[in-house]
Amino acid sequence: MADEGTEDLAAENEALGLALAAGHAAVWGYGVVGAALTAADQGTAASAEAAHRDVRDSVVTLLSQRSVEPAAAEGAYALPFPVLSPTDAAALAVVLEDGAAAAWVRVLDQAAERTTRELAVEALTGAEVRAVGWRTTAGQNPVTRALPGLPPQ
Amino acid sequence: MSALPSPGTRGFSRRTLLAASTAALALVAAGCTSSPPDERERVTGKQADELLGQVAVQETLVAAFTAAGAADPALAGQVAELAAQAGEQLERLRDAAPGATPSSTSPGTPPSQAEARSWLRAQVAAAATSHATACVNQSGARAALLGSISAGLRGQDGRLA
Numbered sequence: 516m517a518d519e520g521t522e523d524l525a526a527e528n529e530a531l532g533l534a535l536a537a538g539h540a541a542v543w544g545y546g547v548v549g550a551a552l553t554a555a556d557q558g559t560a561a562s563a564e565a566a567h568r569d570v571r572d573s574v575v576t577l578l579s580q581r582s583v584e585p586a587a588a589e590g591a592y593a594l595p596f597p598v599l600s601p602t603d604a605a606a607l608a609v610v611l612e613d614g615a616a617a618a619w620v621r622v623l624d625q626a627a628e629r630t631t632r633e634l635a636v637e638a639l640t641g642a643e644v645r646a647v648g649w650r651t652t653a654g655q656n657p658v659t660r661a662l663p664g665l666p667p668q
Numbered sequence: 669m670s671a672l673p674s675p676g677t678r679g680f681s682r683r684t685l686l687a688a689s690t691a692a693l694a695l696v697a698a699g700c701t702s703s704p705p706d707e708r709e710r711v712t713g714k715q716a717d718e719l720l721g722q723v724a725v726q727e728t729l730v731a732a733f734t735a736a737g738a739a740d741p742a743l744a745g746q747v748a749e750l751a752a753q754a755g756e757q758l759e760r761l762r763d764a765a766p767g768a769t770p771s772s773t774s775p776g777t778p779p780s781q782a783e784a785r786s787w788l789r790a791q792v793a794a795a796a797t798s799h800a801t802a803c804v805n806q807s808g809a810r811a812a813l814l815g816s817i818s819a820g821l822r823g824q825d826g827r828l829a
Binding site: 616619620621623624626627629632633635636639640642643644646647648657658659660661662663664665668 | 750753760812815817819820824826
């Protein structure tokens, strides 16, 4: 059982590493989002960035406690599309949140520890709630998702 | 504030992330996980019972959308997309819980037309909380599904505010 437990935790750690990468991308990306938003929406972007920082820090702490080296952020990231307007910025925020949601669903799938699932479901929920707001701002429809983070069947 | 990346900067991790996520989540969707699959996908009797319970929770929520729409026909049109998503969630839960059979669980009656929306919102929030609680007691694809449904319902909760 000890070997199985170690193997379980390895899969969980690998999934957490993906979630951490998504967190790094989100923190960086929200800098771009905030720069292109109207002043009225910049507070929302700042709150979202702070939320990703908090989750990222939790993952870094968790992995460090397990003697797993947490991946560092990239120096820069290529944008998936030009961000030239508030609508573009909201659409980029949707991409960031959807990426985070997918990564946290993966963590739920791979987690061996109950506490990790608690972290994951909280992070996944936060990502989807924020994504709903950004989809609205971006004019996307529908703004809600039945199964955020899961691919269509 | 970060500057836009100049041409030639390192590749956006989103590509890497999404590629990895797509591959990983295809496994989730298929109910297959990486090693050791047996541990995470093994279902205890308690987990199976709890999953059936979550099917019942979702059936009650689907019925709540119908009841709220009957109490307030205008609301029915406004929440048609949300109702359809609740139905999709129910189908995925039934698929994940072999042996689940449709039931006729009643959510009760909305207190009035004026309060139908807030009543429905409370039903959505309660279902989201229930699925999130159940999620942490499950593992593998079942945990992923319950967590995703819970998050989706929290998003709906915000729309109904």
